[in-house]
Amino acid sequence: MDAVDDPNAKLTVRQATKIYRTASGDLVAIDRCNLDVRAREIVSIVGPSGCGKTTLLWSMSGLHGLTAGEVRLDGKPITGPNPEIGMVFQDANLLPWRNLDSNIAFPFEIKGGKPDRAWVDHLMHRVGLDGFGAKMPRELSGGMQQRAALVRALSFKPSVLLMDEPFGALDSFTREEMNRLVEEIWMETPTTIVLITHSIEEAVFLSDRVVVMSPRPGRVASIHPVPFPRPRSIEIMTTREVFDLMTTIKLEIVGERKSLSAPKPAAPPSAALDRAAS
C-alpha cells in the first residue's frame, strides 16, 4: 500500500520499518508502515498489544530512529525530538518531586523560554485544575494527574500531539470525561493529534480516522474514516452507525489475532475435558 504524498499532510510516515536488535535475535517491530496525518486531524491507532504502536509513535516523535523509511513533519524529515511535537505518556509521567506548576514549567526549563502564563492558566482552568498548582502529584487522583500531563504537553503550543494510551490506566468514567475534554480542547486549538488506544470506543469517539495495525510485525492493516459530526454526543455515540463501525474494527482486530493463532493445532479433547473439570 504505497501511498501518494498528500499535499495536506502534517505528518507523513513512509515505509517505516524498525528492527530491534535483541539478545535472542532481530525483532521486526514495525514493517513498512505508511500513514498520512492531515493538519488538525485526530487519528487513532489501534491493534493487538505488542504490534508496534508505541514503536511507530516514538518514531513520529523523534525519540528513536527508524531502521528504514522515514517520518516527515511538514515535509521535513524528523531526526530527533522536535519542539513542534508534544507527547503524552501512558501514566501521567509527572515528576513526583515537583508540584504541578513546576511540572508544567519543566518543558520550558529544558527548551528555554518562559511559559505563556495566560495560556497555562487558561489550560489549567480548562481541565479543572484551578488552584492545584502547588499540589504534589501524589496528592492528586490519576485523572487529575493525567489532566496535568495534558496541560504540560499543550503548554508550549505544539502543533502535533502524540498520545500513547494516555487514559489506559483510568477508570472508564474518568476516561470518557477525558475524551470529551480532549475533543473540546482540540476544537479550540489547531492541533494535530495521533492517539494510541486499546479502547475502540475511545478511538471512534475522538478520531477522524482509525488506523488498525496488524500483529507483529506491525503494518497498517486498514484505515477507517469516522464521519460523525462534532462535538460527538452520547446520542451520536449510541447510533447504529457508530455501533456498526466499532464492531467492524473489533472484528478486524480479533480476526487479525485469529489469523495469527490459526496454524496452531486444536487442543485434543482430553485437554478440553481437563479444563472443563478444573
Add this chain to the structure above:
Amino acid sequence: MSQSDTIPQFSKSKSGDGQSVDLTNLAAFSGGVGIKSAREVAAILLVAVLIVGGCELLLRIYAVPEYVMPLPSSIAVALVTEFHLIAPHLGYTLVELLSGFAIGAVVGLVMAAVVTQFPFVEKIVAPYILVLVTTPMLALVPLLILRFGFGYTPRIIAVALAAGPMVMINAATGFRRVDAGKIALARSYGASTLQIFWKIRAPMALPMILVGLMIGAIFGLLTAVGAEMVGGGFGLGNRLTSYSSMIQMPQFFAVVLLLSVLGILIYVIFFLIGKKWASWEA
C-alpha cells in the same frame, strides 16, 4: 543508542519493583521524631526518668564502685563541671569529621555519578569499592600516622576513606534507578545528557544519596573517634583513652554521652533533610 531505544513499560513500573526507597524505612525510631500529643511526651519522659532513676537507685543500693559504673548523677555533674575541658576536644573531633566527611562525600558522589554512566567502568571498580566499604578504615590509621604524624591529616584521611565509599555505594544505587519514562519525557523536549542528569537522574537518586550521606557521616564519626584513640593528644577519642587510663569514669561517660548525642544529631539532621527534600517518595 541502547538507552534511547528502550520503551518504558509504565504498567510494570507501577507496582513495587523493588526500586523505590523510603528513607523512613531505614529510620530506627522514625516514630519518635514526629511526637504528637503532650501525653506521649509525658509517657516518654516518664520512661526515661524511670530508667535513669532506676539505674541511679540500683547503683546506690548495691554500692557499685565508681570505676565499674559511675552514677548517672555524677556523669551529669561531670559533663557540666568539666565541659569547658571537653569542649575543645569536641571541636577537634567535629573539624575532623566535617572536613573528612566533606571530602569523602564529594568524591563519593562524583564517582557514583560518573561510574553509573558507564556500566563497564562500574563493573571494574565495584570490587574495590566493596573492599573499601567492608574494610574498617581504622586499620589504616597506624600507617597513616606513621606517614603524616599525629596531626589532623591522618584522621581526616581516615574519615574520608570511611565515609566516601558508603556515600558512593548508596548514591550509585540511587543513580542506577533509571526511569525510562521520565528520561523519555525529558528527551522529548530535547534534553541533553547533562540536563537529564540534573533534572531527572539526580532528583531520583536523592533519597538514596541522603541515606548514603547519613551512613557515611556515622561511619565517619566512628572512624574519627577510633583514630583519635590510636594516637595524637586531642579529640574526643583521645579523651576516652585518657579518662579511662586515669579511671575518671564520670568524665569518661560524659564523653560517651556527647558522642551518642553527636550520632543522634547526624541521624536527625539527615532525617529532616530527607523529610523536606525527598518525601515525595513516601
